Amino acid sequence: MHCRSPTLPVLIAGAFSLACTAEPRSGLEPPAFDPNDPFVDTVAVVASIPGSPIPGLSRDQRQLFQEGMGVFAQPFTPATGLGPLFNANACGECHEDPVPGGPGDEVEVHATAFHAGSCQFLETHGGPVVQQDATPELQALGILREPIPEGATDTGLRRSPPVFGLGLLDAVSDRTIIALSRIRHQDGVHGRPAILPSGRVGRFGRKANTASLTEFNAGAFFAEMGVTNRLHPVEGTIAGQPLPPGVDLLTPEPEIDDAAFRAADLFVRFLAPVRPERQTDQTRQGRWLFREINCTSCHIPVLVTGFSRTEALRFKRIRAYSDLLLHDMGEAEADICDGVATPSEFRTQPLMGIRFQEGYMHDGAAETIGDAIQRHGGEAATIRDRFFNLIPSDQAALVAFVLTL
Ligand code: HEC
Numbered sequence: 151m152h153c154r155s156p157t158l159p160v161l162i163a164g165a166f167s168l169a170c171t172a173e174p175r176s177g178l179e180p181p182a183f184d185p186n187d188p189f190v191d192t193v194a195v196v197a198s199i200p201g202s203p204i205p206g207l208s209r210d211q212r213q214l215f216q217e218g219m220g221v222f223a224q225p226f227t228p229a230t231g232l233g234p235l236f237n238a239n240a241c242g243e244c245h246e247d248p249v250p251g252g253p254g255d256e257v258e259v260h261a262t263a264f265h266a267g268s269c270q271f272l273e274t275h276g277g278p279v280v281q282q283d284a285t286p287e288l289q290a291l292g293i294l295r296e297p298i299p300e301g302a303t304d305t306g307l308r309r310s311p312p313v314f315g316l317g318l319l320d321a322v323s324d325r326t327i328i329a330l331s332r333i334r335h336q337d338g339v340h341g342r343p344a345i346l347p348s349g350r351v352g353r354f355g356r357k358a359n360t361a362s363l364t365e366f367n368a369g370a371f372f373a374e375m376g377v378t379n380r381l382h383p384v385e386g387t388i389a390g391q392p393l394p395p396g397v398d399l400l401t402p403e404p405e406i407d408d409a410a411f412r413a414a415d416l417f418v419r420f421l422a423p424v425r426p427e428r429q430t431d432q433t434r435q436g437r438w439l440f441r442e443i444n445c446t447s448c449h450i451p452v453l454v455t456g457f458s459r460t461e462a463l464r465f466k467r468i469r470a471y472s473d474l475l476l477h478d479m480g481e482a483e484a485d486i487c488d489g490v491a492t493p494s495e496f497r498t499q500p501l502m503g504i505r506f507q508e509g510y511m512h513d514g515a516a517e518t519i520g521d522a523i524q525r526h527g528g529e530a531a532t533i534r535d536r537f538f539n540l541i542p543s544d545q546a547a548l549v550a551f552v553l554t555l
Pocket residue numbers: 237238239240241242243244245256257258308309310311312313316353354355356357363366367370371372374375414418
């Protein structure tokens with residue numbers, strides 16, 4: 151009755167016939183995913199204890215992971231580079247529950263300008279992340295937060311997601327993501343890869359505006375904490391106005407040295423996806439329904455990584471529950487444009503680690519999984535309706551399954 155993913159040979163053939171402008175990460179490509187075998191528990195990379203590193207790291211890599219956890223969790227102060235504008239004083243202040251790298255309840259404000267199909271980040275006016283806090287030095291001058299940048303056409307709220315398993319998503323090849331966009335789905339589903347001006351495929355952030363994990367992490371130090379670094383060596387402005395003199399004198403730029411940045415970056419890269427909870431009869435039923443009504447057309451259960459210099463990340467399966475593509479979620483969900491995503495497009499949110507969250511969807515405002523499904527419009531509307539046509543015990547089973555992830 152419903153569409154089925156194409157057989158593996160079709161997908162592999164598709165993957166090799168692509169005219170892909172992005173630089174492939176390797177000539178060797180594993181199958182993009184295995185539609186026949188998506189739920190086998192033993193083959194995907196996971197860790198049982200939240201906050202653990204992926205298996206197979208060298209002793210040096212595990213050492214860097216530990217050091218990096220310290221940098222991630224450590225509060226910065228004005229003396230160590232915080233601010234002068236910031237949202238929170240540590241990565242682990244927002245990505246915190248139940249361990250550093252988990253989700254958090256902080257909700258931040260982003261603003262961009264969307265004109266005639268093109269998106270502007272308004273960087274010279276302080277965008278796209280609008281900092282909600284300021285150091286005492288800046289507060290003493292009456293500046294408590296950053297105003298919405300001039301010229302913004304829209305604002306969007308973003309709740310802090312978990313970052314478990316993202317090193318594996320970084321290692322999924324651009325070609326795999328592009329191949330996933332070529333699958334013909336029924337039900338009106340047609341995702342598109344976020345091909346950035348650089349030619350690479352964006353995959354991080356709610357709207358896939360960033361291609362690599364290192365770039366995202368460097369952007370987070372800069373935009374969330376005001377900590378300048380190798381990739382963002384110059385302190386930001388206050389909505390485009392230069393900083394008042396004397397408010398940022400304590401630490402020379404870049405405020406985080408390369409060794410500490412690299413450790414924090416590797417901590418996020420090596421943070422393992424958390425093993426889903428043990429399945430019960432009810433959640434097994436829900437898992438089957440999740441597939442049967444085609445939630446899996448976007449929330450693809452398993453992706454396979456491509457080549458990586460790190461052996462522990464190379465050619466591995468990851469139970470991400472995402473195709474990393476942008477989908478139109480309907481006008482009711484639209485907020486800001488971001489990168490190549492239009493206001494109503496969002497990246498399929500990976501569901502791994504969702505059981506640690508307390509609010510769902512980009513703004514965290516959906517209080518239950520049912521509320522989150524209710525907000526699936528646009529391309530997802532048919533499949534959403536199919537969920538609400540299930541009998542209540544089937545709906546409950548599907549939700550119970552999602553909450554094991
Ligand atoms: C004030 C809260 C806050 C702080 C501090 C913060 N983050 Fe985040 N983080 C977020 C939010 C909100 C998002 C989602 C942003 C988006 O989707 O555009 C996010 C997204 C991410 C992502 C991408 C997740 C994905 O699914 O694509 C990574 C990686 C990340 N943060 C790493 C870090 C690192 C490293 C630090 C410290 C340098 C940090 N964050 C500090 C709130 C925060």
